[in-house]
Amino acid sequence: MGLRKGQKELVERYRGGKCAIPAIPGGGKTHCLSLWAVEMIANGYHKPGKILIVTYMNSAVNNFKQRISAELQKRGINGSKDYFVSTIHGLCLQIIKEKPDLIIANEEFEILDEVSKIHLISSAIDEWKRYNHREFRLYLDMENLSSSKIGDVYKSWHEKLCRIMLSAIGDFKVKGITPSEAKNKCKSLGRDSILSWASDIYEIYDRRLKMGGYLDFDDMLYNAKKMLQTDEHLLEKYRKKYSFVCEDEAQDSNYIQNEILTLIANGNLLRVGDSNQAICGSFSSSDFTLFKSFCDAPDTTVYSITQSSRNTRDIIDLANYFVKYVRENHPVHECRDSLLPQYIEPVPKDDPRPNPVIDEYGIKAAVFESWEEEAGGVVDQAVQMIKKHPDKTIAILVPTAWKMSLIIDILQSRKAPFEQLDNTSGERNKTLKKLGRIIDFLAVPEDGEKFSNMINECILTGEYDSTVFTELVDETETVGQRELLSEFIKKYPVEKILYPMGGIIEISDVPKELLQTKIWKDFTDSLDIVRELLEFPNTVVEKLILFISEKLRFDREERAIAQKVAGDVRYLMNQNPRWRLSDLAFELLSPKNMFNYFAGIVWDLKGFEPHPGVVTVATYHKSKGLEWDIVFLTGLNNADFPVLLEDKFMGEFWFLKEQYKNPQP
Known part of the structure; x- marks a missing residue:
């Protein structure tokens, strides 16, 4: 089967109990997880139940299904009923539909997507502001705001507050804190506290959810866990249904997801992840320490996947140096344990898929005086690469979506072929447009x-x-x-x-x-x-x-x-x-329309494959899990990637009072 170190141990040895697979980038975890599932099914090790694989993205669900199905067909095995691949929300929806009357009066409940959730939170903030306008203005630096900008600042602060409340309410729910409990916990903080505001807005938002018969994604997790904990027959049913539970991308798990899968697994729990790729914790309730603790537990068997053929040796050395630098030399001592000592190894020379080899040192660096100069210089280099290597895939990666616009403008002025990888363009919104x-x-x-x-x-x-x-x-x-x-x-x-x-x-x-x-x-x-x-x-x-x-x-x-x-x-x-029709047309043609979220899910199911001779422009976040032959990394400075606590952070808003922009502990 051509398995490497770590992969081989998983496929051939793991037959039950708690098992962790720390896997480096490009380690082939999807490949070996799929082979493990096929091996279990082929030998009947999974019986009497199924294998449950829970992964983070809908596109990954599709990928696992296709790989497992193809390998089973190759072996002449009809095992389609022996495994189930789902996102955590898909699994929770399945659980809730068993007995929806336990959690909501209306069995015809609707799931609120992220866009609709933001709209509902926004209207909850509007209601809260009617009685708390002084508090809403409290954080604003009114002394340094001109009267002509007040309206725009109010609007901007409202939008930022929506995002803050989205995160705060999500944290309340993931920790199992109800609106009334949140109010009690926050009442001693005073009316100037953001958490106090969040408890008020959470109460309004929750009331509106129930009036509309809605569940949001956080409710799905909370209620699924509650049902499993309080209904012994339901829990036993799921334990019999799934003999083995496998969690992919375990570094992006959260407290409540961790509890749900642990309950169902009944001891046979396989977790796969890379704590050094835990990028979701900055904007969600993910907690990479959950996977780390699972790996460190004395009753967990650990098989580490450390070999990768994705990159040249130069890139592997640079990635390993970065991990070593952070752990030993990061100027903020408290940050030195943020990455684990997990280093990438090249594959052996006789591996059927060896590491790429090029004739020269493949890493180049350049210093620019401004973003405008950098964007122009990078695009010029990318255009040269298209001409020199028309058969290669090329990407320009940027820190934030707003920086993407200048790159695209310059590519268009150079008449260079490109594709934009974000939530609002290209294939993602083609149907909506x-x-x-x-x-x-x-x-x-x-x-x-x-x-x-x-x-x-x-x-x-x-x-x-x-x-x-x-x-x-x-x-x-x-x-x-x-x-x-x-x-x-x-x-x-x-x-x-x-x-x-x-x-x-x-x-x-x-x-x-x-x-x-x-x-x-x-x-x-x-x-x-x-x-x-x-x-x-x-x-x-x-x-x-x-x-x-x-x-x-x-x-x-x-x-x-x-x-x-x-x-x-x-x-x-x-x-x-x-x-009217004109209002609907305006919404559909808007780059950030309310339908993009679902269109993005459909697009993700199809997956993305870069095209040779075409420049892919994407944020670093959107590029996760994708591969190109030639990659330009932009914005590598402390403005986009702050190092010291005194640096400016992305979450700072210019219109706030100084003490609220980046409060020090």
């Missing part, structure tokens, strides 16, 4: 520009010859087919295109160069679909959305997104009777 363009046109069908946008982005999506020749007074000019069609659509009355006198567009009104193109034929052939869309009743918007997905032959993923939008729109229209 398509729906937005169509509904934007249907809301104002006489608008030629909206008609042109819809045709080019939603109907005529194929490739066309880039140029045709159009005669001017003294010369000929080269223009694109799309440009020629767009100019005609924008200037010519829409009603004369869709419903011309005599049923045919007046040929004399159409530029003769356009008449000769393939795009013109495709355009006229597509007008029947446009008329069908226009004539469909738009009084029931959710049905219109489903009709659009049917007429434009959306694929499976696009249909799933359209169905989610249709369901949400029904709720939105009930909540906001004044909402």
Whole structure:
């Protein structure tokens, strides 16, 4: 099976009890976990129950399923009912659906996604502010704010407070603290305390959740744990159902997830993770010390995966040096235990997948005076790499999403091929943008520009010859087919295109160069679909959305997104009777629209594969788990990665009083 050190021990030896697999980056943990599951199923070691694998992302769920299924098929084993792969939220939803009446009066409960949760918390803050406006202003540096900026600052502080409350309420729930308990614990802190505010807002938010029959993701974990702890028959059912429990990405686990899996496992618990990759603790309730404690427990068997063939020896040496530097020389002594002494080893020379070898030292460094200079220099280097190595994948990684915009602007000015890897662009929101363009046109069908946008982005999506020749007074000019069609659509009355006198567009009104193109034929052939869309009743918007997905032959993923939008729109229209088609179009076309979260889940299930000769632009966070041949790391300075406690941190807000920006312990 070509297993390496650590992998071999797991697959061949682990047959029960508590087991930890600390795995370095690129160690092939998904590969060996899948082989372990197949080996267990092939030999019946998992019986009488199933193997449960809990992982962090939906894309990882898909990856595990595909790998295990493929290996079982290769061995001629029908084991599809012998394992179950899920996220922790998927598992908790399964548990809650066993007896929903135990936790909520309405069995038809709805799960509140993260976007809707932020909206609900925002409205809870609005209610709280009506009685606590003095407290809301308390942290603001009013003496140094001009009157012209007050409105913008209030809005910004409200948005930041939403994020703070999102985190605080999540922490309350993960620790099993109810709204009334939170109020009691915080009442001695005084009205100036953020935690005191959080307890008030938590109470309002919880009341609104219950009124709407909603559960958020934190509720799912809390209630699943509560049900398992209080219902012995339910707990026994799950212990019999799953003989082995495996937790992937265990470094990103939290207290309540840890308890749920420990309860179900009944002793047969396998945890896999890398504490040095615990990136979720800065913005969620994850706690990497849980995995570390599990590894250190005397009754835990530990098999370490330390060999990786992902990188060159130079990169491995640099990564190991960084770990060593942090542990021995970090200027803040309290930070020296933040990384574990877990070092990457290259694979043996006879490994079938050896480490890459290049002719020169593969790590380069450059110093720049400003972000603008750095962005330009990095893009220039990336463009050179595309020309020099068109068969290689390339990435530019940035610390934050806002820094991405300048990189993209420069790539566009250089006409360099790129793909943006974030929550609001490219493949992730393609379906939402398509729906937005169509509904934007249907809301104002006489608008030629909206008609042109819809045709080019939603109907005529194929490739066309880039140029045709159009005669001017003294010369000929080269223009694109799309440009020629767009100019005609924008200037010519829409009603004369869709419903011309005599049923045919007046040929004399159409530029003769356009008449000769393939795009013109495709355009006229597509007008029947446009008329069908226009004539469909738009009084029931959710049905219109489903009709659009049917007429434009959306694929499976696009249909799933359209169905989610249709369901949400029904709720939105009930909540906001004044909402019109134009409002929905505006929301769908907004980069940070409320539907992005679900679209991102669907996109994650498909996974991401970088394309050779195309620059991927992503944040460091989004790049986790992905691989490229050539990578540019930007923003490596103390402004983006603070080192000392006196450095500026990302969470500091310029409009706060100095003592609240970065309070020292």
